[in-house]
Amino acid sequence: MARREWVSRxxxxxxxxxxxxVGWTTYSKRAPDRCFACNRPxxxxxxxxxxxxxxxxxxxxxxxxxxxxEQGGQAVTITQLTSFDTGKPIAPGRAYLVRGSDVNLCExxxxxxxxxxxxxxxxxxxxxxxLIAFDDRDRAMxxxxxxxxxxxxxxxxxxxxxx
Ligand SMILES: [Zn+2]
Numbered sequence: 801m802a803r804r805e806w807v808s809r810x811x812x813x814x815x816x817x818x819x820x821x822v823g824w825t826t827y828s829k830r831a832p833d834r835c836f837a838c839n840r841p842x843x844x845x846x847x848x849x850x851x852x853x854x855x856x857x858x859x860x861x862x863x864x865x866x867x868x869x870e871q872g873g874q875a876v877t878i879t880q881l882t883s884f885d886t887g888k889p890i891a892p893g894r895a896y897l898v899r900g901s902d903v904n905l906c907e908x909x910x911x912x913x914x915x916x917x918x919x920x921x922x923x924x925x926x927x928x929x930x931l932i933a934f935d936d937r938d939r940a941m942x943x944x945x946x947x948x949x950x951x952x953x954x955x956x957x958x959x960x961x962x963x
Contacts, residue, residue, distance in 0.1 A: 820892070835860035835906075837868045838926055843905040845887050846932070849880040860906045862897060862933055862954075866961040867926040878958065881933040890933060894941040896955040897931045901949030904930035931957060 802862055833842055836857040848859040859865035862881055869876040883891045883905075906927035933954070934940035940951045 815929060832858045835864055837864050838906075840864075840906050840927070845882055845884050846905045847882045848933075850876050850878045852876050861904075861927050862913055862931040862957070864906065864927045866958055869961055876903070878954075881943060881954070883935045884932045885934065888935065890935040892958075894934075894935055894952045895933045896937045896951055896956040897933055897954055898940050898944045898947070898949040898951055899957060901931035901932060901944060901947035903932060903947050904928060906930070931941070 834840065835842055836852070836859055838860060840860045842858055842860045846861040848865045850859060850861050850865045852868065852870070857877075859868070862878065865876060865878055868874065878892050881892060881895045882888070883890050883895075899906055904927060906925075907930075929949075932940075932943065932949075934943065937951065943949075944951050
């Protein structure tokens with residue numbers, strides 16, 4: 801009898817561990833995958849990190865984060881960009897952005913537009929023209945040759961939003 805009890809206890813412990821692991825996995829997957837500003841899914845190759853009023857926030861693309869600065873009047877400081885072709889993080893000071901190419905990872909599909917929204921929202925897309933980040937000027941230039949758009953250092957692109 802004692803052995804049977806031991807076995808059932810072991811089974812209970814194992815079951816609890818499995819449940820705990822499943823719970824932990826589910827919880828840890830809840831990293832921000834939606835843009836802080838527009839709630840669009842964040843693509844791994846355009847993820848932009850910024851400090852908004854001292855809080856770390858994730859944005860779908862540099863254009864969206866910079867628009868936040870423009871619209872909300874909040875202090876938004878971009879702290880990290882993602883290189884489009886390598887997916888590696890880039891410090892803003894080292895980033896080159898391609899503005900207005902034919903690639904826009906955030907492009908809104910019509911069905912995503914809520915019917916209750918004002919018509920004005922349909923005309924304005926905070927993620928357009930797109931800004932695509934690179935950690936290397938030559939690769940940014942090559943991308944612009946293929947997809948259009950102009951290459952500028954991050955600081956210039958950011959300044960354009962505060963004008
Ligand atoms: Zn966004």
